Amino acid sequence: MNWTLEVVVVPVSDVDRAKEFYAERLGFVVDHDTRFGDDARIVQLTPPGSGCSIVIGRGPLPDMPPGSLKGVQLVVPDIERARAELVERGVEVSEIQVLGQNPFPVPHPLDNVGFVFFTDPDGNAWTVQQISSRG
Template sequence: MDWTLEVVVLPVSDIDRAVAFYRDQVGFHLDHDTTNEWMHVVQLTPPGSGCSIVIGDLPSQNEMAPGSMRSLHLVVSDAAAARAELVGRGVECSEIMSFDERDGATFFGFADPDGNSWAVQQIRARAERPLIPVEARGRFGA
């Protein structure tokens, strides 16, 4: 039996500001934005990812303090290019750090407007071997 992590709830103080940050600055895909008299819930997915973030105002989402998520982890094939893309979109990023010459030991980070923080890890092998093959991305919404 497969057990897949597909959604992470991210606590934010302002849903619209978070959507603008993750969609317009970070480049996540807006999967849905649902509002009715009981809730406002939004799902966004990083390009190429099988896991999404969900932000909103449901009671279970309000149990966590905005900005309390630390070191959520993204993987890219080129840290320098990814960092340059984010900086070009106005995202404040840390400097790139390499802890070892082996693949997977290069990182930088950033935080959203509430302080939820992200680590971005370079794994060069993802350029040739993505976790979700390009031809399957349209079928799965990734």
């Protein structure tokens, strides 16, 4: 049986500001923006090429303080290009960091060990890792 991760809830304080950040700055696709009366709203966004989405909103979501999500990781085949895209979109992103050494031969020296880091407007922390091929 396959178990797939489909949705990660990202706690935010301002749904419109977060939607703009994820859609316009990060390029996530807005799957839906649904309102349930005056007090509930769910926005689902998916990173390009991902099978897993994020959900932001208010109302029927788990009660987590805005900015408390840490360590969500995106994977890209080219960390240098990904970082350049983030900078071009106005995201404050770290320099590329090499964390550790590759334990086995890889096609590119940054595979598995090349990372950049950024936060959303609420302080939720994201990691981007380069993996251009999997063994």
